[in-house]
Amino acid sequence: MASPIYATADSMPFSPTGTGANHALKGIILVGGPSVGTRFRPLSLDCPKPLFPIAGQPMIYHHVSALAKLPGMREILVVGFFENSVFDRFLTEVQLEFPTVPIRYLREYQALGTGGSLFHFRDQIIRGDPDQLFVLNADIATSFPLTDMIKTHAKHGGVATLLANRVDRSLVSKYGCVVADPETKEVLHFVEKPESGLSDLISCGIYLFNREIFDVMRRALQERQAKIADSGYDDSIARGGAEKFMLEQDVLILLTSAKKLYTHICHPTKDFWMQIKTGSSVIPANRMYLQHFLHAAPRKLSNAPKPNLNDLTNLTTGGNTTATVIQPAYIHPTAVLHPTAKLGPNVSIGPRVLLGRGVRVRDAILLDSVEVKNDSCVLNSVVGWDSKIGSWCRVEGAPGESNALNATLKGYKIPSATILGKDVTVHDEIAIRNCIVLPHKDIKTSQHNEILM
Secondary structure, three states: OOOOOOOOHHHOOOOOOOOOOOOOEEEEEEEEOOOOOHHHOOHHHOOOHHHOEEOOEEOOHHHHHHHHOOOOEEEEEEEEOOOHHHHHHHHHHHHHHOOOOOEEEEEOOOOOHHHHHHHHOHHHHHOOOOOEEEEEEOOEEEOOOHHHHHHHHHHOOOOEEEEEEEOOHHHHHHOEEEEEOOOOOEEEEEEEOOOOOOOOEEEEEEEEEEOOHHHHHHHHHHHHHHHHHHHOOOOOOOOOOOOOOOHHHHHHHHHHHOOOEEEEEOOOOOOOEEEOOOHHHHHHHHHHHHHHHHHHOHHHOOOOOOOOHHHOOOOOOOOOOOOEEOOOEEEOOOOEEOOOOEEOOOEEEOOOOEEOOOOEEEEEEEOOOOEEOOOOEEEEEEEOOOOEEOOOOEEEOOOOOOOOOOOEEOOEEOOOOEEEOOOOEEOOOOEEEOOEEOOOOEEOOOEEOOEEO
């Protein structure tokens, strides 16, 4: 007889359409806290990583939007150990956009790990008797194939379904590696960051659980505490207390051994996924979202706003009435763009940005109140809040994508996007290539492959 901690397919209500539409759902977004995400600096010095804008919206807005649109979604919980005030404005804004789905923040008393945080708030999570729980890591960019995951979950008798993606085997050691049965999609083996590539499948940090998962978590916590007792070492200070345990290392391994963990594999052409670890990774994430919107949600993209020419220092427009925009691009309606400026593709322009005559921007994110003066070029770069770039400047990151999970190696900047922190001033006729510039710097000479402290 099956163990009582695991549900069977017969015990779950099944939608006639196979989509799980009859199920009551809850969504949980794990955002961590200020002591994690250090590789995201300097961007996280002035904005919590989960709220950094990508494709015109805070990082976790894309998660909330995908969850809120699911039929049967009862509540969305954001879980982390940031101060409560950090998410107040964001939660107010998304609650107005999605008024039918309550959205709340639950603050951990300390870092409890991805498993410990869920188990600590288990009473809040199961309140209202949800049938299934979506758990999403915050630091990912994806097409969120959540409806397809529900369909996959309905077909098997497991407790959990994880989203998996195929990557080059040389990259598997950086992620959780999944070995799955090619026919049934049952997970046969799960290893977090293996030394060698066992498979080309990795876990994407999105999980769909039956509510029985908390019984599995209780067992994982008990096993961890037993190991501590057997070793005679109390790591409550070093590891954050007796409640701390990890979903990936402690829980998924138990599910795998019990043959109750399955995968839904991302579609190779329809879906996309990437991890957001370093500041440079927001450039490919921004591109992926914008390219996805181009086909799936074109209304989220923007055309150039018609400028008020009184705001521009040079009225020579060359006959153009608006800036040239190569889609996909997101442009905030308060941005002021000279009609001779050219933007795109894969560009996000924040509020109150001012672009002068002849400016060229491509594969870049320009944050609030950035000013770029005439004839300057910004490529493969993130320009931080309130920064100013002079005339005839070139701010450029390394083209292509870096798969590195760190911004530096042995003290040197890994070739990737250039990042200017908040309130950086770049003087006229300066070139900055493949650099990270910390906030409040005044750049008077050209810089290449540097970290400017």
